Amino acid sequence: MRRSVIQGVGFLFLLLGPRVAAAQHPVTVPLPDGRYKTDILVVVAHPDDEGAATPYLARALDEGKRVAVVFGTRGSSGANEAGAEQAAALGEIREIEARNALATLGITNVWFLSGKDTASQNVLQSLASWGHGECLEQLVRLVRLTRPEILLTFLPGTFIGEDHGDHQASGVLATEAFDLAGDPTAFPEQISGPMKRLEPLLENLRPWQPKKIYYFADADREDIFRGKGPEYSVKDISKSSKQPYWRMALESFRAHQTQAKSFLDSLAQMDEAQIEKMATSDSGWSESQRFVLGKSLVGGTTTGDVFEGVKPGGILFVRPEAAAAPVMADLSAELAGPWSFYAEFRRAHALTNLPHPEPPEIALQAPGTLVIPLWLRNQTAQAQ
Ligand SMILES: [Zn+2]
Numbered sequence: 565m566r567r568s569v570i571q572g573v574g575f576l577f578l579l580l581g582p583r584v585a586a587a588q589h590p591v592t593v594p595l596p597d598g599r600y601k602t603d604i605l606v607v608v609a610h611p612d613d614e615g616a617a618t619p620y621l622a623r624a625l626d627e628g629k630r631v632a633v634v635f636g637t638r639g640s641s642g643a644n645e646a647g648a649e650q651a652a653a654l655g656e657i658r659e660i661e662a663r664n665a666l667a668t669l670g671i672t673n674v675w676f677l678s679g680k681d682t683a684s685q686n687v688l689q690s691l692a693s694w695g696h697g698e699c700l701e702q703l704v705r706l707v708r709l710t711r712p713e714i715l716l717t718f719l720p721g722t723f724i725g726e727d728h729g730d731h732q733a734s735g736v737l738a739t740e741a742f743d744l745a746g747d748p749t750a751f752p753e754q755i756s757g758p759m760k761r762l763e764p765l766l767e768n769l770r771p772w773q774p775k776k777i778y779y780f781a782d783a784d785r786e787d788i789f790r791g792k793g794p795e796y797s798v799k800d801i802s803k804s805s806k807q808p809y810w811r812m813a814l815e816s817f818r819a820h821q822t823q824a825k826s827f828l829d830s831l832a833q834m835d836e837a838q839i840e841k842m843a844t845s846d847s848g849w850s851e852s853q854r855f856v857l858g859k860s861l862v863g864g865t866t867t868g869d870v871f872e873g874v875k876p877g878g879i880l881f882v883r884p885e886a887a888a889a890p891v892m893a894d895l896s897a898e899l900a901g902p903w904s905f906y907a908e909f910r911r912a913h914a915l916t917n918l919p920h921p922e923p924p925e926i927a928l929q930a931p932g933t934l935v936i937p938l939w940l941r942n943q944t945a946q947a948q
Pocket residue numbers: 609610612613728731
């Protein structure tokens with residue numbers, strides 16, 4: 565088999581002999597575009613969600629890290645505090661607001677997936693509305709394009725708190741992309757290059773395995789996240805701006821006029837001490853930013869620095885091993901919907917460190933009705 569291939573190549577050489585001889589000079593193979601290589605890829609849902617991480621991002625930029633951001637949607641729903649524009653037109657404005665907010669910090673590599681704003685706390689609803697498969701394909705492409713060391717995203721889970729379904733969806737997609745972008749069998753057309761004319765859809769990317777994934781929670785409770793990852797004070801002073809990181813985050817947030825004009829206007833009535841108190845309280849960024857380590861493929865400690873153990877260069881892709889399925893009784897009842905999805909999701913992506921409330925929780929507005937989906941399993945041969 566091998567021999568015949570070599571003979572085949574020899575035959576080709578003979579046929580092309582004179583032309584090949586004329587092209588003896590070395591051929592330069594183009595490398596990936598270095599302008600898009602990133603250290604941290606932030607994956608969030610809506611314009612302004614980046615604010616959940618901006619004090620830390622300002623610190624990382626101070627340390628020379630390269631940061632890029634992906635938004636799931638353009639934020640086309642919700643009220644407009646700055647003008648008359650609504651719906652798709654509002655989305656066009658919010659894209660610019662998000663780009664301007666990040667440009668304030670020096671981040672210009674910013675992308676938007678094709679997700680649509682979804683008013684729900686049910687992640688499955690958001691994934692359906694976004695077009696899960698299409699958005700995942702887009703995000704895997706961006707991971708391969710930006711080759712991040714670290715993914716930073718919302719924690720996928722069901723909690724009392726804002727816990728927006730779209731926020732959860734961004735965390736689900738980022739986790740899936742973490743496990744897929746290095747896999748040469750996932751979206752293989754992205755990592756194939758055109759070999760002849762009329763193959764213009766092959767993208768010529770390379771597989772890329774990020775090294776660590778960290779989450780930030782969108783929950784009211786904080787107890788179960790403590791000690792699960794590193795913490796960074798928002799009051800430390802930036803080397804580059806000589807301002808505290810919370811202040812840089814606030815300046816960045818000023819771009820979001822359509823979402824927070826009344827709040828931003830109210831800042832004009834406050835003195836500096838009042839602004840600091842508000843920005844570093846629990847209703848602002850609180851005193852420190854806390855992340856949860858999802859998983860690391862390069863070792864390091866749970867609460868150590870985000871870049872602990874990260875060295876330059878790629879690492880080998882290893883297909884993640886799912887934990888063993890729990891043993892079920894012959895007859896069983898369990899919460900279905902997002903609750904059973906997340907139990908399976910944590911298992912499938914080997915997220916053994918990921919906190920989740922036990923017993924499960926969800927907020928219910930009073931007066932109101934909560935519909936609880938259940939799986940009823942009967943593994944016996946009889947009706948029960
Ligand atoms: Zn949001």
